[in-house]
Amino acid sequence: MKKCQFCGHLNPRQEARCPECGQYYSKIIESIEHIAAEEAFNTWPARVQRIMQASNKKHACHQEWRYFFGTLTTQAKFTLLFIMLFVFALMVIVL
Numbered sequence: 001m002k003k004c005q006f007c008g009h010l011n012p013r014q015e016a017r018c019p020e021c022g023q024y025y026s027k028i029i030e031s032i033e034h035i036a037a038e039e040a041f042n043t044w045p046a047r048v049q050r051i052m053q054a055s056n057k058k059h060a061c062h063q064e065w066r067y068f069f070g071t072l073t074t075q076a077k078f079t080l081l082f083i084m085l086f087v088f089a090l091m092v093i094v095l
């Protein structure tokens with residue numbers, strides 16, 4: 001089932017064009033492909049593969065880390081910081 005992004009008409013058939021308003025669905029297909037490509041790019045195996053294939057592994061690793069950190073939300077960054085602080089505090093108490 002395809003949903004037209006222009007008029008919202010639901011089309012059960014596999015057509016490239018909306019029968020209601022005549023607009024093409026290609027923009028939806030394009031955006032789905034873009035999302036799929038981005039998801040494939042952001043998987044951990046893909047990251048590891050990029051690092052392994054790079055000539056300068058240290059630089060590639062740093063770049064991947066920076067990219068990963070850039071995708072995190074502020075809340076996720078704070079959560080990560082709190083986990084690190086908690087682990088650090090635990091180590092200080094135990095040792």
Ligand SMILES: [Zn+2]
Pocket residue numbers: 004005006007008009018019020021022023
């Ligand atoms: Zn339509």
